[in-house]
Amino acid sequence: MAMANLQRRENGKWRARYRDQTGKQIARHFGRKMDAQRWLDEVTTSVVTGQYVDPKAGQVTFRAYAETWRKAQVHRPSSAAHVETMLRRHAYPALGDRAMASILPSEIQAWVKRMSEGLAPSTVGVIHGIVSSVFKAAVRDRRIMANPCEGTKLPTVVRTKVKPLTTEQVDVLYDKVPDELKALVTYTAGVGPRQGEALALARDERLRLLGTNPMVKIDRQLVTTRNGKTEFGPLKTKASYRDVPLPKVVVVALNAHIATFDVGAGELLFTLNGQPITRQAFGHVWRPAAKAAGLDAETGTGMHALRHYYASLLIRHGESPKVVQARLGHATAAETLDTYSHLWPDSDDQTRAAIDSVLGTAARGFGDCVGTGDA
Template sequence: MASIAKRSDGKWRARYRDDAGKQYARHFSRKVDAQRWLNEVTAAVVTGQYVDPKAGRISFREYAEHWRHAQVHRPSSAAHVEGMLRRHAYPTFGDRQLATILPSEVQAWVRLLSTSDRRAKRKALAPETISVLHSVVSAIMRSAVRDRKIIANPCEGTRLPAKDRKPVVPLTTAQVDQIRELMPPELAALVTFTAGTGMRQGEVFGLTVDRIDFLRREVRVDRQLLTRPARRTEFGPTKTPASLRTIPLPQVVVDALAAHLVEHPAGEGGLVFTIGGAPITRQAFGHIWRPVARAVGLEPGTGMHALRHYYASLLIRFGESVKTVQMRLGHASAAETLDTYSHLWPDSDDRTRAAVDSVLATRSVEPHAPLDGRISPREWG
């Protein structure tokens, strides 16, 4: 039920009642604007897109928390999402009602995240981090649209900072040797193992003796060691299903593991690599790794992942295919492998030239073309 009436002050009052009998009204200077608003509401009801104006009064924080607890996230992903919302989204949008958040405000928020402020002691976030954070907030807003809390997602159309993806520059073998020499004795073999298998940090920290087959010279990757709040560790699933894999072990790695286990017997739960016999947490390892990385001359922020890049570069240098590199690293697709390492594969320009020359250079070429400029049948070849 809808109606339009002119008030004593000259304004036009448009009103309607929803299915629950609640009345909603707005006032306009012109009758045509009032009628347009009623038409939009009627169309929304007919098409099933009607949103109760009061539904969007819930705060972003309250709705986001309901959304977060309903997601089927792995524990590590759930903790990451919670931290990103708490640190970077709630300070800006936490107490705002969903319906009041505008696309222009989302754009301003992205710009704020991408700039530094010394007075506020705020550092600009990396473009990749901003992209992930924006995708989380956008997912929350999309859910709110589906739940009929808001009409549209204010995150749509946001311009994000361009990702400055620098090409991977692998470590040199000399640098790998330096890192191994500067590491504490109980972690020296960890460097050789990681550089010789390309396993991820959590996969290496979670390596147990029963996952190593010394006879077949291979290691099975089917879990990783996760660091929980309060530096608590526990085994968890691999990063993706594609990360489940078996990696062949070079003899140098087998020898390093054997010598390591003699000097440093397996720790808690059969863990091969430990610090003082206890599982390795990311924080504890970071305190050891960073001074070593500085001493070797690595760029600030270079982590243990550099050893994984080194392994990939070795496989590429010795002619392994994209598919093999993908399987060894546990990438979800060959596209991911190429996006990261395509610049490391040998340039094919010379092979292209040689292929064409090997065919065309052997063909006989007539010394003179016909006078009328046409090609004779015997030259079609």
Template sequence: MASIAKRPNGKWRARYRDDAGKEHSRHFERKIDAQRWLDEVSASQLTGQYVDPRAGRVTFRTYGEQWRQAKPHRPTTAAGVEKALRVHAYPAIGDRPLARIRRSDVQALVTGLSKPREGFKPLSPSTIRTVYNSIRAVFAAAVEDRLIATSPCAGVGLPEVPRRRVQPLTVDQVRALADEMPDRYRALILTGAGTGLRPGELLGLEVRHVDFFKRQLRVEQQVQQTKGGEVRVCPPKTKESYRVVPLPDTVVHALVAHLQAFPAEPDDFLFRGPDDGPVVYTRFMDGAFRPARKRLELAATGLHALRHTYASLLIAAGESVKVVSERLGHANAAMTLNVYSHLFPDSEDRTRKAIDGAFAEGGDGARADSERTAETR
């Protein structure tokens, strides 16, 4: 219910009640302005875009913490979001009401991240985008909760992220790296390069996930490292990450030898650390992978390089982008092309051959051209 009444001081008071029964009012010099305000409120209520004017008074920090703690993030994602908000967002806009933060404020925050600050070096473009994504998620949730009408993140300019081409290891480098590793990790290297699993998926493999008869392995889980230096078993990254990967003979033989040397039960992790527990990523990298890489004088690279090697071998063998995408567990083929497009063979020669073949002697195009030539003689 809405109404307009003239006050003793000559001003016009416009009043309405929201869906919760709370009364809101504003005073105007002119009746037409009061009526216009009520019309705008009524329209927003009818279209489902109404926002309580008082709701946006909650600060970005208060709402951001409520959102963050209620969001079911994975451990690594949760840690990254918490750091992005605490270190970069809250000092700039944390104590300001949501409704008072403008696009220019968010733009200034983002732009400032690329410049030196007290106690901080300039952030890389990719890190800036990560911080921005956390800020944008908070505002998006505030819009959904009807605390603000629109997000101030709309139209914010972000720095370009230089596109870096992945550099897969060669087969010889993979073999050398496997031979340089401690015995318990040799099969891990060959399995990573022979299946293309993500590091978390590779370290999360259990014996039961390998079917030696069908020569397949199933990706059903992954492990993530916790703050305490332990690991947590969790679902794969996306629904496309659940997949069955064919096992080449190289990997089958390596796994058979591995289980003979390090016997395990079906529900045990396939690869285990020196303490017979799960492989903790940072300990593995610091204690085994990086020292082996340095001894071989390989370029700085991580465990993910084995995944790139797998992708490059499939592409070199002529597999389609669709197959490569499915094997890697990508959400779509576009993601695969975005990462590995430079590895696909150049199509110029195939284009030339296709056109030359169509115009070759005996082709329809060649005959038509011959007939036209004869008519002009």
């Protein structure tokens, strides 16, 4: 700090002033000398420790800074569109025109409470996380001294257990979707891709329908951009890139679909009116079918319900968590277990059956002890 001093004014107030690192003079007035000195000491400390923030730097509006931040992020197209939507719909109406430095933690808490009255707790958490990232960047840029999102009490997210569809519900979905999407239902129920992964399926080297080991390579997804167009994008995580074996029922369905709709080499298998399927267009044809099949909050009302159905079939037929993880493209087995652990056979029953299967026949003498209460 080039200069710092205190001066008593004719009106009795104390003027504290200093020059910042650029030589610009900054002054504040206080009624008491001790308050003025305390302020100067805080500024001096922030300069010495490298935490100095120009009081004028935080006057940029949240919207202006957030837009600069957003455009600089390295996001997948779908993630970039999601961040833009969350900021535009939920953050900018409440915070957009406010100066960054003027936004208080109590105001962030009040904003979160208002959102909680109409949005799911998980959605509120996502929006708050995006806004917090903007403020964190502003702290690093020395625009503000602290992140007002720190310490916010968020609504509790209650994880609900996945309730898989029944095969009868899958059959209804198959019957109710347009003819050009019937094979999509079979493919998703029999392979378990995410929606964007399924809609990106093309008749190319990724899809192997011939031979003794039919397989599909999942290495891209179809995403809908903000302007309503579609494009191919990278997958969710590194683990999402995977090869999945194709069951016979899926091979038959895809071959029939290719023949019926004359899908050419390199073309997408699933289209509407000959065009790649956007999220909006897919929603229009999916929602009536989902309603007819009785999809609800427990099963999930989106196409993701078919992915859960696929996972439940693997578990029911004895596949391990690691195999289910690999087939679904989860980042870790822990993610798989967090989602589907309740679908695996009860471990208590398995423990009893394992012991009884051995001791119940090989060690007959143990039967004399059963029910005696001896520890």
